Amino acid sequence: MVAYQICVCFTRLTLGGKAEGSIMTEYTVGLRLGKRSQALTIEAEDALIAALKVKHNHPEALISYVRKSNRRGDRRNPHRKE
Helix, strand or coil: CCCCCCCCCCCCECCCCCECCCCCEEEEEEEEECCEEEEEEEEECCHHHHHHHHHHHCCCCEEEEEEECCCCCCCCCCCCCC
């Protein structure tokens, strides 16, 4: 088994050389841990960073989707409890 360590560091620079304020957006990340699936809401600059944050906290999880969160909280059609 090979272990990977991912470090994500982004700085956006303007023409003046100063870092501009990054706009954070909420993303919903769907993941599967063993036989259970979860949906987590993560605040990040973009979808890739949101997925990497989840993978960093849960390395054994399988990421199934990443999308922008909506006002409903992505709970309109909840899954049945098994």
